[in-house]
Amino acid sequence: MKERFIHKDFHTNSLSQIQTINEILDEYKAQGFDLSLRQLYYQLVVRNYIPNTKGSYKNLGNLLRNARLAGLVDWSMIVDRSRSQIIQPYWRNPKDILDDVVSWFQINPWENQPVHMEVMIEKDALSGILIPVTRQQGIYFTATIGYPSISILHRMSKRLLRYLDEGKDIYILHMADHDPSGIDMTRDLADRLEMFTGFPVTVERLALTSTQIERYDPPENPVKLKDTRANTYIEEYGYSSWELDALEPRVLAELVNNFVDEHRDEDLWQETL
Template sequence: MKIAYKEINFRSASRNLIDQVNGIIREYEVMGYSLTLRQVYYQLVSRDVIPNTERSYKNLGSIISDARMAGLISWTAIEDRTRNLRSNSHWSSPASIIRSAAASFAFDKWEDQEHYVEVWVEKDALIGVVGQICEELDVPHFSCRGYVSQSEMWVAGRRLRSEEDQGRQTVILHLGDHDPSGKDMSRDILDRLETFETSPIFRRLALNMDQIEEYSPPPNPTKLTDARAKGYIADYGNECWELDALRPDVIGRLIRSHVTEYCDLDKLAKAREREEKARDLLYRVSDNWEEIEGDYR
């Protein structure tokens, strides 16, 4: 939705950049994705439109902000996934709450699967990308926000142990930056889950060196202030890479391909069929609510 609030005269270079931003937005809208500012930035860097520098990132943010005010970029196209208004839900009638319930009704489609899978991502800003594919596959997903707190890790350990006690093999699929701390976070998660007496299959989905070689995301200099930098540089050199630099559709394909390794797809399809039948029943109740309500008057 483009709405102009003030008139701004842009230089030709800025107008060209705005056009390229809109092109990236349209490209990902077709695939069903919305992007963060950071993801738009990395798409422009990877296409050699702008340099990979902090100054360039800040300049892009300013141009996009002005372009929105001038009605040149949609207000809904670029998300801030860390700041959201929360409020209670409301309905206009009992029929409307039933219809709302029908839209969100879901069975646990993994209830009869042999594995219990969770997807963990280092950054909250990527939860929208991860959530899109995880919701489709009915897989729980979690934003670590860096190193996971002790309390949340304990809760996760109890949750996984409960699944294991029911005879299911637990699986954690982790995505994080390829930098000193991002790599170490994978180790930290597995070590602490084992401390809390769980035995998950743990797989680091991204970002890994083979993906860096395949997709060539733009590098950043390794932060020498990171306490783990020395060991990282010895193994990988002076460059590091952010998970945000991978295309959202690439992240989605990675998650899908690994989740389905642990899923009986026939059982999943049958669970979806049962779910659709139950949802249709709720919709019929909603559509005939006035008749049902009349029986109680």
């Protein structure tokens, strides 16, 4: 919904860019996705509307803020997933809460599967893209900001041990930036889960990979040389890095869905449903 709170006169170039922004937002709304500021920025870069620079990102943020306040861009189509609100649920009477509980009930379709899968993503800002996917697939989803804390991994390992005791194969699908820390996170995740569980745990780097970079050609960024892992990264990949946000939401969703569909027993799945 577009709501106007201020009056502002925009330059012709700004109005043209706002029109392009709305076209991109409408395109993704039709696919069932909303975008963060960072994702919108990369879509504009990929389509050669703006250069991939810090100044461009800052200018886009300012333009988008003013355009929304002036009623030119739908408020609901740009989301800030870096901040969350917790709302206390209320019901009018006991019957309403019982009705809700009944609607929440569903049989676990993974109960008889020989595998257990979970998705972990480096960026909480992309949760809005992947939570609907993992919810539909019925698998655990964990979002972190950078490296996962030991508290998250300890709690996760307790859960994994139950499935290991049942003889299930474990797959942790990891998604992170292709930069010095993002690449190292996948190794670190596997090492620390093995430490906590006492067993090797398969951590599949689902994204971002060199193959995906070649295929989708996302905008590149210079490696942050202050990162203590930069030298090791540069030896193997060079001086360029890429952000997970640059992949289209559709691609992120497909990566998860395709891996899950390929590794579960479809006959058992249909029997449970």
